[in-house]
Amino acid sequence: MTDNPLRILSLDGGGVRGISSLYILKELMRQLAREYQEDNPNAPELTPRPCEYFDLICGTSTGGLIALMLGRLRMVWNQTFVILTFSLLTTPFLNTKSFLKKSSQVNRMTTKQPSIIIFSS
Numbered sequence: 359m360t361d362n363p364l365r366i367l368s369l370d371g372g373g374v375r376g377i378s379s380l381y382i383l384k385e386l387m388r389q390l391a392r393e394y395q396e397d398n399p400n401a402p403e404l405t406p407r408p409c410e411y412f413d414l415i416c417g418t419s420t421g422g423l424i425a426l427m428l429g430r431l432r433m434v435w436n437q438t439f440v441i442l443t444f445s446l447l448t449t450p451f452l453n454t455k456s457f458l459k460k461s462s463q464v465n466r467m468t469t470k471q472p473s474i475i476i477f478s479s
Contacts, residue, residue: 367412367428371419376442379421383408383428384435405434 369379387406394404408415408428415429416422420442427438 364414365412367408367415367425369415369417369421369424371417371421373420376417376420376424377439379417380424380435380439380442384439387411387435407432407434 367383369376369383387408390411391404391406394406395401409432412429415425417425423445424438424442427433427441428435433441
């Protein structure tokens, strides 16, 4: 058995809950950066990436999108926040008949396969 426990970041989905998860993560990352600066006073100031601290990042719905951005794309929380907020604000404008018609045509051309994606740092 290993001495280091597995560090898992699990993010909830559902639009606003995803944004609130990012705010909580923001504070956690600030505390980690503060602790690092206290332990290494001569080190340059850093912006910690969640993928550097967590062994596994996962989520459902919006949380899954955030997990992809933080884990696979190695983004910091503020980059993810900007993209997520923009996508949540523009989604109502995509609910037009022409968009829905095009997306249904794409759905017919592709097959849907259930999948599970796990990213490990």
